Amino acid sequence: MNFEHVLLWGFAATIVLTGTMSASLGLGLTRMDIPLMLGTMFTPDRNLAKVLGFVLNVVNGWIFAFFYIALLTDAHMLTWWGGMVVGLLQGLFVLLVLLPALPALHPRMATETRGPDPTRQLEPPGFMALHYGRGTPIVTIVAHLLYGGILGMFYS
Amino acid sequence: MCARPYVPIADYGMIGDCRTAALVSKAGSIDWCCFPHFDSPAYFAALLDRKRGGYFSITPVAPYRSEQHYLEDTNVLATVFSTASGVVRLLDCFSVASESVKNAQLWPNHEILRVVEGLRGDVELELRFHPRPNYGQRSIRMVRRGRLGLNCSDAENLLNLQLDLPASTLVLHVLATGTEAFARFSTHAGSRNYFSLIYDNEAPAVIPPLGQSAQARFEVTLAYWRQWIARCAYRGIYSASVRRSALALKLLTFAPSGAVVAALTTSLPEKIGGVRNWDYRYCWLRDAALTTRALVSLGFLEEASAFLSWLLHSTRLTWPRLQVLYSVYGEHRLSEVALPWLEGYEQSAPVRLGNGAAEQFQLDVYGEVLSAVWQLAEHVDRFDGETRTFILDLGRAVSELWRLPDDGIWEVRSGRAQHTHSKVMSWVAMDRVCKIARHFGWSAPLSHYEGVARSIRQAVEARGFSPRLNSYVRVFGGDELDASLLVLPLFGYCDASAPRMVSSCRAIGAGLSENGLIYRYTKVDDGLPGREGSFGICNFWRAENFARAGDIPRAKQWFERLLARENRLGLWSEEIDPRDNTFLGNYPQGFTHIGLINAAVSLEACQRGEQAKAA
Numbered sequence: 048m049n050f051e052h053v054l055l056w057g058f059a060a061t062i063v064l065t066g067t068m069s070a071s072l073g074l075g076l077t078r079m080d081i082p083l084m085l086g087t088m089f090t091p092d093r094n095l096a097k098v099l100g101f102v103l104n105v106v107n108g109w110i111f112a113f114f115y116i117a118l119l120t121d122a123h124m125l126t127w128w129g130g131m132v133v134g135l136l137q138g139l140f141v142l143l144v145l146l147p148a149l150p151a152l153h154p155r156m157a158t159e160t161r162g163p164d165p166t167r168q169l170e171p172p173g174f175m176a177l178h179y180g181r182g183t184p185i186v187t188i189v190a191h192l193l194y195g196g197i198l199g200m201f202y203s
Numbered sequence: 204m205c206a207r208p209y210v211p212i213a214d215y216g217m218i219g220d221c222r223t224a225a226l227v228s229k230a231g232s233i234d235w236c237c238f239p240h241f242d243s244p245a246y247f248a249a250l251l252d253r254k255r256g257g258y259f260s261i262t263p264v265a266p267y268r269s270e271q272h273y274l275e276d277t278n279v280l281a282t283v284f285s286t287a288s289g290v291v292r293l294l295d296c297f298s299v300a301s302e303s304v305k306n307a308q309l310w311p312n313h314e315i316l317r318v319v320e321g322l323r324g325d326v327e328l329e330l331r332f333h334p335r336p337n338y339g340q341r342s343i344r345m346v347r348r349g350r351l352g353l354n355c356s357d358a359e360n361l362l363n364l365q366l367d368l369p370a371s372t373l374v375l376h377v378l379a380t381g382t383e384a385f386a387r388f389s390t391h392a393g394s395r396n397y398f399s400l401i402y403d404n405e406a407p408a409v410i411p412p413l414g415q416s417a418q419a420r421f422e423v424t425l426a427y428w429r430q431w432i433a434r435c436a437y438r439g440i441y442s443a444s445v446r447r448s449a450l451a452l453k454l455l456t457f458a459p460s461g462a463v464v465a466a467l468t469t470s471l472p473e474k475i476g477g478v479r480n481w482d483y484r485y486c487w488l489r490d491a492a493l494t495t496r497a498l499v500s501l502g503f504l505e506e507a508s509a510f511l512s513w514l515l516h517s518t519r520l521t522w523p524r525l526q527v528l529y530s531v532y533g534e535h536r537l538s539e540v541a542l543p544w545l546e547g548y549e550q551s552a553p554v555r556l557g558n559g560a561a562e563q564f565q566l567d568v569y570g571e572v573l574s575a576v577w578q579l580a581e582h583v584d585r586f587d588g589e590t591r592t593f594i595l596d597l598g599r600a601v602s603e604l605w606r607l608p609d610d611g612i613w614e615v616r617s618g619r620a621q622h623t624h625s626k627v628m629s630w631v632a633m634d635r636v637c638k639i640a641r642h643f644g645w646s647a648p649l650s651h652y653e654g655v656a657r658s659i660r661q662a663v664e665a666r667g668f669s670p671r672l673n674s675y676v677r678v679f680g681g682d683e684l685d686a687s688l689l690v691l692p693l694f695g696y697c698d699a700s701a702p703r704m705v706s707s708c709r710a711i712g713a714g715l716s717e718n719g720l721i722y723r724y725t726k727v728d729d730g731l732p733g734r735e736g737s738f739g740i741c742n743f744w745r746a747e748n749f750a751r752a753g754d755i756p757r758a759k760q761w762f763e764r765l766l767a768r769e770n771r772l773g774l775w776s777e778e779i780d781p782r783d784n785t786f787l788g789n790y791p792q793g794f795t796h797i798g799l800i801n802a803a804v805s806l807e808a809c810q811r812g813e814q815a816k817a818a
């Protein structure tokens with residue numbers, strides 16, 4: 048495994064993923080803000096949370112890049128479409144498993160069963176994060192396809 | 204299927220858990236309940252179709268008289284049935300608890316707990332359980348599960364009814380169709396029976412025990428509501444009605460996101476037999492400022508913060524443009540469809556889902572949202588960068604949009620116009636954005652915004668006031684009165700004692716009222732056939748105008764005349780028929796309760812010689 052290349056393209060792919068999500072936020076396709084969600088696990092300060100969340104997101108992206116490359120190399124699928132297949136699987140995992148389970152893990156996220164106590168917390172994402180807008184599943188899948196595609200195409 | 208008469212709207216009580224709620228009639232029948240959320244499909248919708256809708260009733264077999272009341276300072280509803288042979292009390296509630304209690308034990312996702320207490324003599328009762336998924340469109344097959352009761356599965360959704368009856372008295376049938384169950388049982392003085400209906404969409408569902416465990420949940424529920432209302436800081440005039448309104452408003456809040464729905468129901472008609480039937484199970488931004496003011500003035504800052512947080516983030520998908528309404532999770536596409544299989548309350552068709560008003564352009568929402576933000580600004584240290592951008596973008600949007608015609612606060616379907624109320628609320632938007640920016644020391648084109656505010660005021664005073672009527676008028680250059688103009692002093696646009704406002708209040712009272720109740724408007728083509736009832740909140744706005752103008756005796760007289768029209772539970776619908784005081788429109792209606800709270804708080808302040816706060 049080329050360590051430097053994983054770091055380089057892992058970073059590039061993460062930036063594209065984050066940029067895609069942020070652009071979707073600005074275009075009104077989704078309300079999901081991944082840096083905010085990650086950062087508020089550690090601080091209630093929204094401004095600080097976004098910065099912290101961005102850093103955590105990049106670190107996550109690097110870590111996942113190693114898994115992607117290991118998997119793609121082992122499966123002899125180190126191509127753009129191979130990366131996209133893994134990206135699709137990860138996107139589906141995030142939407143179907145991770146995000147619905149997030150309220151149980153996130154210290155500042157309300158659960159679907161909260162009430163009557165009012166929430167001063169983040170609203171829960173719901174199934175496929177649909178509570179954050181109907182476009183959220185598509186945006187999440189597209190972002191992960193790009194992430195995987197970049198790693199598969201440019202890593203050598 | 205059992206055809207039963209429709210129950211008057213005022214004869215329903217509300218129970219809930221701040222995620223969904225149910226209406227229980229004086230006959231002991233749950234005729235409206237959606238699971239898992241307010242705007243989810245209904246399992247009990249007999250309210251909108253007595254034959255197909257589905258219900259869950261516990262009612263004496265013999266002829267009876269019944270009365271309803273809430274247990275003091277709670278949202279636990281008591282229905283007392285008196286028959287020739289005895290008296291029995293039915294207690295209804297959703298079991299609720301604080302998050303800490305729920306985290307310490309397995310608590311059902313949603314549970315309607317019904318407790319039957321024998322008070323005197325012997326009474327034979329009949330239980331009928333007939334859930335019908337998707338607003339009565341489908342049947343649901345029941346399966347006996349022994350001591351676990353009746354199990355009804357509908358895709359991923361589960362309803363489970365447990366009955367706490369001695370085997371010797373239980374005569375339970377799942378009817379031939381397998382979709383309806385009934386039981387007959389007797390009570391005697393001192394007897395106590397529990398019935399637990401749970402809903403869950405996760406497996407395994409929590410099916411809580413009955414008996415002592417049910418009694419414990421019931422007591423936790425009582426304690427929860429009493430502790431919650433004990434936080435109410437208001438101790439002034441009409442305190443009982445204010446506290447009941449606060450409890451009703453609390454039941455209309457959606458705790459997971461902080462949203463407040465306009466009403467519990469869809470399509471209760473504004474005119475019996477008419478087509479003015481709308482879905483109000485969504486959150487209107489229009490209600491924002493007045494809701495925030497009500498919550499803050501009563502001391503419920505946590506609920507006010509949660510609501511503002513929802514408001515700021517639910518609107519994220521449409522920034523900086525604001526839509527009129529959003530779902531409890533901020534969904535903005537709420538297209539309107541009819542449910543043809545339901546006949547509607549008292550044959551008032553169509554029954555609608557979604558709300559076409561979501562696509563309207565209403566300028567006033569900007570003023571209402573910014574006003575809500577300003578009210579909470581003094582209770583927070585600072586807003587984050589994203590919120591600051593949002594607030595300043597709203598100001599910029601209004602400065603660009605205020606000259607456009609809009610659909611207006613009442614969501615008429617007859618086209619856009621230059622509504623005076625919308626222009627005034629645009630002034631409020633400019634005023635509040637300047638105040639917020641100054642308060643937090645933000646950099647913003649304040650002199651430009653102040654110039655826009657001056658231009659709006661000039662336009663309103665020049666074209667929104669009719670010297671002939673001696674009143675502000677519905678649209679620029681028009682000659683129609685509109686009760687929405689009663690809010691001008693409430694938002695601080697002018698003083699209630701200003702000559703133009705006093706004469707407007709008088710003109711609106713004279714021109715829009717019937718039997719002491721005010722219509723929103725009359726003689727206006729709103730694009731729909733038929734005429735509606737008097738609009739609840741407008742009447743409280745008038746009382747508040749009197750109070751703010753210093754006419755306390757008249758404000759009290761007007762307020763008390765209104766209170767005489769609330770139902771025995773202290774609940775209000777959207778509208779009232781001035782001819783016979785029949786409740787009309789969706790119910791219970793948060794907007795009317797908000798009007799009551801704000802009017803009482805202002806009256807109390809003015810009575811003490813203090814200045815009432817602006818919304």
